[in-house]
Amino acid sequence: MGFDISADEQELVDAVTQISTDILAPRAAAADANERVADETLKTIAEVGVMGLNLPEALGGPGVGSVAMSQMVTAITAACASTASIVTAQFLATDSILLGGTDAQRQDWLPRAAAGEIIGSFGLTEPGAGSNPAEMSTKATRVEGGWHLKGTKCFITNAGFADFIVVYAKTDVDAGHKGISAFIVDTADASAGLDFNPPEKTMGLRGSPVYEFVIDAIVPEDALLGVEGEGFTTAMRVLDRGRIEVAAMSLGISKAALDAAVDWAGQRRISGKPLDRLQGIAFKLADMYTKYRSAWLLTMDAAEQRDAEVDFTRSSATAKLAASEAAAFIADEALQIHGGYGFTRDFPLERYVRDARIYRIYEGSSEIQRTIIARSLTA
Numbered sequence: 001m002g003f004d005i006s007a008d009e010q011e012l013v014d015a016v017t018q019i020s021t022d023i024l025a026p027r028a029a030a031a032d033a034n035e036r037v038a039d040e041t042l043k044t045i046a047e048v049g050v051m052g053l054n055l056p057e058a059l060g061g062p063g064v065g066s067v068a069m070s071q072m073v074t075a076i077t078a079a080c081a082s083t084a085s086i087v088t089a090q091f092l093a094t095d096s097i098l099l100g101g102t103d104a105q106r107q108d109w110l111p112r113a114a115a116g117e118i119i120g121s122f123g124l125t126e127p128g129a130g131s132n133p134a135e136m137s138t139k140a141t142r143v144e145g146g147w148h149l150k151g152t153k154c155f156i157t158n159a160g161f162a163d164f165i166v167v168y169a170k171t172d173v174d175a176g177h178k179g180i181s182a183f184i185v186d187t188a189d190a191s192a193g194l195d196f197n198p199p200e201k202t203m204g205l206r207g208s209p210v211y212e213f214v215i216d217a218i219v220p221e222d223a224l225l226g227v228e229g230e231g232f233t234t235a236m237r238v239l240d241r242g243r244i245e246v247a248a249m250s251l252g253i254s255k256a257a258l259d260a261a262v263d264w265a266g267q268r269r270i271s272g273k274p275l276d277r278l279q280g281i282a283f284k285l286a287d288m289y290t291k292y293r294s295a296w297l298l299t300m301d302a303a304e305q306r307d308a309e310v311d312f313t314r315s316s317a318t319a320k321l322a323a324s325e326a327a328a329f330i331a332d333e334a335l336q337i338h339g340g341y342g343f344t345r346d347f348p349l350e351r352y353v354r355d356a357r358i359y360r361i362y363e364g365s366s367e368i369q370r371t372i373i374a375r376s377l378t379a
């Protein structure tokens with residue numbers, strides 16, 4: 001349990017941390033207020049390889065392990081959680097192709113995605129199927145020369161400006177989750193059959209828009225991702241990986257909030273004494289640190305298991321559950337330590353609280369993580 005990373009990985013972690021501090025952090029409040037991370041910001045991080053961190057060198061990525069990647073996702077989120085959400089949605093889309101696609105599909109899509117030339121999106125959730133995606137109603141029917149995709153997806157990060165969306169749909173409605181397949185939808189080619197609603201008005205991650213869309217489009221034969229009927233298995237494998245990234249994002253908010261709270265508690269004076277001399281405040285800091293450190297260890301443990309290519313379903317669920325719950329607690333306590341100042345938009349604390357709320361919901365809510373963990377213990 002060393003959580004070691006190579007010298008090359010460390011160099012990339014340092015570069016990404018530097019860009020996060022210098023470029024992402026000063027732009028985070030504007031991305032939140034404008035409800036969109038600027039394209040130029042995404043271009044800048046793409047230049048250091050961030051959009052393809054999850055991909056091997058052969059497909060244009062840096063070929064880093066999950067331990068190093070988690071540390072980079074944490075650094076990006078500590079600076080700007082909206083940017084991290086756009087980036088990790090790209091990972092969900094490209095992981096779908098990496099894990100479920102054919103060699104030709106990997107070669108066709110992934111190097112361009114790794115370079116940030118194209119943006120991807122992961123279309124699993126529907127109005128009637130969130131926590132249980134097997135109940136989806138989007139259908140894909142074979143037609144002359146391809147597939148007819150028909151249905152509605154909701155809360156899909158990046159979808160409205162994505163170049164491709166991996167859409168999960170039922171190719172056999174009688175086969176339960178085994179009847180689910182995935183399709184790579186080229187949004188330019190399918191544009192006449194894609195109808196996007198305006199982005200949702202979300203509580204947090206406002207710089208990372210999420211969309212509902214209706215799809216009623218014919219896609220070519222080779223849009224089918226890999227093998228028919230394998231879509232659900234691919235989605236679950238993608239989410240096992242994605243949950244480590246949600247844990248890493250949770251750590252980013254936790255770290256930023258904890259650092260802000262420690263700073264503030266050292267400077268703010270009450271009755272002539274710094275706040276951190278008050279036991280009630282010092283205990284809060286200790287509890288925040290303990291939750292942060294526990295979540296960090298669980299996240300690195302899950303990442304290390306993923307790198308070791310052993311089954312990491314339980315450890316990624318455990319890391320996501322612990323880290324997302326910790327982030328909510330730490331962001332809230334950090335705001336509390338800032339008193340009224342924390343409630344103003346002059347400080348990032350209120351944004352941390354809003355942004356951290358999603359980590360307990362997406363890629364499987366805390367309740368679903370508990371179900372996964374309990375099932376793995378009792379099965």
Ligand SMILES: Cc1cc2nc3c(=O)[nH]c(=O)nc-3n(C[C@H](O)[C@H](O)[C@H](O)COP(=O)(O)OP(=O)(O)OC[C@H]3O[C@@H](n4cnc5c(N)ncnc54)[C@H](O)[C@@H]3O)c2cc1C
Nearest residue numbers: 122123124125130131155156157210361362363364365367
């Ligand atoms: C900002 C944002 C970005 C998102 N990005 C994406 C994306 O890019 N791609 C994508 O496909 N989806 C995305 N989602 C969707 C997200 O993954 C779902 O919202 C999430 O899975 C929960 O589904 P739901 O909203 O339908 O809630 P529901 O499934 O209706 O759940 C409602 C409540 O019931 C609880 N619950 C459900 N089942 C159980 C159970 N068996 N036991 C106990 N409690 C249960 C849940 O925990 C929750 O508290 C995003 C959502 C948001 C808000």
